[in-house]
Amino acid sequence: MAWFFGYIIFIGLVLGAGYLIVARTMGQPVAKRNIGYALPWMLVGLAIALIPTLVTLGGPTIWNSFYLTYVILTGLWLISWPLRKRKAGGLLLNAGRTWHNKCLFWIGLVEVVVAAIITWISWVSLTDFPNASNTVVHTSLKIAFWWMLAILIVSLGLNRLELRENGLCFLYNFIPWQRMKSYAWETNYPNTLTIRLQPRMVFLPGIMSIRVPEAQRDRIDQILKDCISFSPPDSLALS
The missing domain is CATH 2.30.29 (PH-domain like)
Known part of the structure; x- marks a missing residue:
């Protein structure tokens, strides 16, 4: 249960920091509305955080499916933007770039560092199981997930x-x-x-x-x- 309480504390810190930043730059009414909108998505994040309990039942296959689905759907969403934009x-x-874009860009750069660290750690771990094909697939999909997340956030930051x-x-x-x-x-x-x-x-x-x-x-x-x-x-x- 330690991870659960850690998640709750993390969400509380994120909400608090987000509220202070938005209130300072865009006003308290906007900050209050954003908190209200963010809470449902935080619950979604909590649901995702509970996925590890399913791993004990389904094994790495569940994570592999999650990683693969996210990479494909996010990639298609980004690539399809020129087609979707035609309707406009x-x-x-x-x-130009708004305050939101600039914030997302810097968050994206942090995510790039996180993805690079995870890639390095995962690469080192592969040396311990060089012949385990299932481990290679799982690690590759995990790395792809974190890099796709970084690409998404940076792309949003560069958008106008x-x-x-x-x-x-x-x-x-x-x-x-x-x-x-x-x-x-x-x-x-x-x-x-x-x-x-x-x-x-x-x-x-x-x-x-x-x-x-x-x-x-x-x-x-x-x-x-x-x-x-x-x-x-x-x-x-x-x-």
Whole structure:
């Protein structure tokens, strides 16, 4: 059970640090909303953390399946972005990298270091079992998983906020204008854009906040006024 309590402590530290950073850069209302949105995903992480108990029943096959599935799905998601992006139409404004992108980029660099360390440790461990083919497969998939995770986070960090004819492109996602109900700028943090939108699934958040580059704020505001039916501030209550 030590790993379980360790996970709970780790999640608490992550939530606390995340809240302080977001509250300082984007305001407490945004930080509170982000905490609420993050909790369900933390529960998903807890479920994943429980997977080791299944390993005793199914052996490394369960981990191998998990690693392989993640690598394939994540790789396809990244590679398919140019095709998915076509739905967004022509470019109206390339707003550049946001605060979120820059944070993810540095987190991605840390993940690259983690992946490199895991690769080295795994390579050393293989020397102890040079003829065990199942160990080689398991280790290779584990290494591929950690490098794919690093590639994903770095890619998100290098991605840019784009406003296009049919919607907004952010973090490898296309959000059509039709899904956006209204928008507003945070009062105390004028570069923080908050958009109320129609979530694709019930459990997904209905509000998205982005800290945009200051130089692009006015241009973004003008495009949003033209593309979103309702204008701020009356259409969106931020609390």
